[in-house]
Amino acid sequence: MMELLAALEVSAFATWVREASTIWAYPTILTLHTVGLGVLVGANAAFDLRVLGFGRQIPLAPIEWLFPAMWVGFWLNAITGAMLFSADPIEKGTTALFMVKLSIVMVGVVLIPLLRRAVYSRRCAALAVTPLAKTFAAVSLVVWVAATVTGRWMAYW
Amino acid sequence: MTQLDAWLDALFAATTLDESTIVFLKGTALAQWVVSTPWVWPTAEALHFLGLALLVGVIGLLDVRLLGFMKSVPVAALKALVPWAVAGFVINLVTGMLFFTAAPDQYMHNLSWWFKVLFLAIAGVNMLLFETTQRSRMRAMQPGDDTPPAFKVIGGVSLVSWLMVVYWGRMLPFLGDAF
Numbered sequence: 001m002m003e004l005l006a007a008l009e010v011s012a013f014a015t016w017v018r019e020a021s022t023i024w025a026y027p028t029i030l031t032l033h034t035v036g037l038g039v040l041v042g043a044n045a046a047f048d049l050r051v052l053g054f055g056r057q058i059p060l061a062p063i064e065w066l067f068p069a070m071w072v073g074f075w076l077n078a079i080t081g082a083m084l085f086s087a088d089p090i091e092k093g094t095t096a097l098f099m100v101k102l103s104i105v106m107v108g109v110v111l112i113p114l115l116r117r118a119v120y121s122r123r124c125a126a127l128a129v130t131p132l133a134k135t136f137a138a139v140s141l142v143v144w145v146a147a148t149v150t151g152r153w154m155a156y157w
Numbered sequence: 158m159t160q161l162d163a164w165l166d167a168l169f170a171a172t173t174l175d176e177s178t179i180v181f182l183k184g185t186a187l188a189q190w191v192v193s194t195p196w197v198w199p200t201a202e203a204l205h206f207l208g209l210a211l212l213v214g215v216i217g218l219l220d221v222r223l224l225g226f227m228k229s230v231p232v233a234a235l236k237a238l239v240p241w242a243v244a245g246f247v248i249n250l251v252t253g254m255l256f257f258t259a260a261p262d263q264y265m266h267n268l269s270w271w272f273k274v275l276f277l278a279i280a281g282v283n284m285l286l287f288e289t290t291q292r293s294r295m296r297a298m299q300p301g302d303d304t305p306p307a308f309k310v311i312g313g314v315s316l317v318s319w320l321m322v323v324y325w326g327r328m329l330p331f332l333g334d335a336f
Contacts, residue, residue: 012216021170023328023331023332025329025331026331027328030327031323031324031327031328034206034209034321034323034327035320035324036213037206037209037210038209038210038213038217038323039213039217041210041214042211042212042213042214042215042217043209043214043217043218044197044214045211045214045215045241046215046217046218046238048215049215049238049241050238054238054241055234055235055238056237056328057231057233057234057237058230058235058238059229059230059234061229062228062229062230063218063227063230065227066218098209100279124166145207148203148206148207148210149206149207151201151206152199152202152203152206153199153203155199155202156198156199156202157199
């Protein structure tokens with residue numbers, strides 16, 4: 001495993017991300033990672049708040065597109081995150097905080113389709129918020145807050 | 158020197174803090190506390206990113222409606238979520254001022270920070286224009302109505318300026334060599 005991380009660290013791509021003296025390498029990848037966070041956590045938070053009872057007048061059917069939006073944010077961050085990881089794999093690959101963040105993100109990702117199904121796959125005509133949907137929304141909100149905090153903290157610890 | 162250069166110099170002179178103010182800010186108890194307490198800056202950064210997500214998520218949804226999508230959602234219904242965006246903004250204003258007080262020269266002397274402030278101002282004026290000039294039109298809208306061109310312009314300007322605020326904020330350590 002360490003050999004793999006070491007090989008990744010010295011690869012041409014990792015070296016470019018880490019050392020290229022252009023804003024298009026590390027700075028732009030990091031900024032895209034922040035934009036992806038805004039799309040994923042932002043869309044998720046807005047939807048969670050609606051399910052938890054804020055903005056009750058917002059009909060549910062026309063905001064289902066927030067789920068594809070969350071996936072766009074997720075994939076943007078999976079890709080940019082892998083690029084950022086490649087720049088510093090030995091350090092990040094052995095840091096507990098990074099493992100904690102990855103685990104939290106995995107829980108969040110599993111919750112995305114669960115929340116969508118809980119709200120939209122009801123047999124009856126009118127969409128309504130069930131206690132299960134509210135539970136998924138509340139957990140989802142907490143999970144993405146935790147993912148954001150642990151991700152941001154990777155720059156310090 | 159062109160007229161534009163003269164204006165820019167005057168603007169910079171009028172808005173840039175002088176050295177004594179920078180020294181004063183760095184000497185305040187707040188700045189000393191931020192610099193000497195290891196968990197403060199990282200915690201404020203984490204809060205700054207949570208505020209970002211809250212603000213961008215809620216305002217982005219409203220902007221998409223103003224652009225003419227989700228026609229069956231009343232604009233007024235979406236505005237019920239806006240207090241959450243305001244909460245995100247307040248979190249970021251407070252944490253942002255904390256960073257600024259602790260390291261004023263690092264922001265003041267960085268062009269990226271000025272671009273961030275510029276786009277914050279554009280987003281703010283844009284929002285005020287919506288609230289002051291479009292209120293009656295917003296109230297008169299029926300579900301299913303397309304949005305008038307003014308709404309589309311305001312929604313587009315809002316979306317682009319908040320994206321620019323995020324961009325110049327995140328690029329700040331890399332552009333201008335301040336950190």
